[in-house]
Amino acid sequence: MKKSIFLLVLLCFSATMFSQENTPTFDEKLAKSLNADEYGMKKYVFCLLKTGTNTTATKEETQKLFEGHMANISKLAVEGKLVVAGPFVKNDKNYRGIYIFNASSIEEAKTFVETDPAVQSKLLEAELTLWYGSAALQETLKIHSKIAKTKM
Numbered sequence: 001m002k003k004s005i006f007l008l009v010l011l012c013f014s015a016t017m018f019s020q021e022n023t024p025t026f027d028e029k030l031a032k033s034l035n036a037d038e039y040g041m042k043k044y045v046f047c048l049l050k051t052g053t054n055t056t057a058t059k060e061e062t063q064k065l066f067e068g069h070m071a072n073i074s075k076l077a078v079e080g081k082l083v084v085a086g087p088f089v090k091n092d093k094n095y096r097g098i099y100i101f102n103a104s105s106i107e108e109a110k111t112f113v114e115t116d117p118a119v120q121s122k123l124l125e126a127e128l129t130l131w132y133g134s135a136a137l138q139e140t141l142k143i144h145s146k147i148a149k150t151k152m
Helices: 002-021 028-033 059-078 106-113 135-147
Strands: 041-051 084-085 096-101 126-132
Touching: 041 106, 041 135, 059 084, 084 135, 096 106, 096 126, 106 126, 126 135
Parallel strands: none
Antiparallel strands: 041 096, 041 126, 084 096
16 A cells, blocks of 8 residues: 555656646747747748749759749748748649748738749749748748758
8 A cells, every 4th residue: 555655656746747847938038039929829921832834944944943943042041031941742733832931911922922033934833821820930940950961
């Protein structure tokens, strides 16, 4: 009986210690710096990139335009306008990639999309919609730069 009580007390103590270690502490300064609301969330603009209508570009033109596309992604990320970007694997829906813009309106995000040479040339088409997600998403690129061995 004493062993059972001891084990029960030990189990309760361990559970209490474990739950205290994993309880996050609210960081008001960080939340404000990321424009987080009371839920730690904020508004972004989600952009779905699809295959565009330009079917006449040569292989060389396409390569040059996609080099500009990648340079533009880097520029927007450095400026804090682009939070996440990445391609889709080959699919039958003509989905090519996504952007998540640090923008609070579609109009603002359109100005970012208009700087993409692949969109300008109609190799890609951008579909924009408002999206509500974690404000912490803005920290992704800082972490990514620490885990990528090779720059894009």
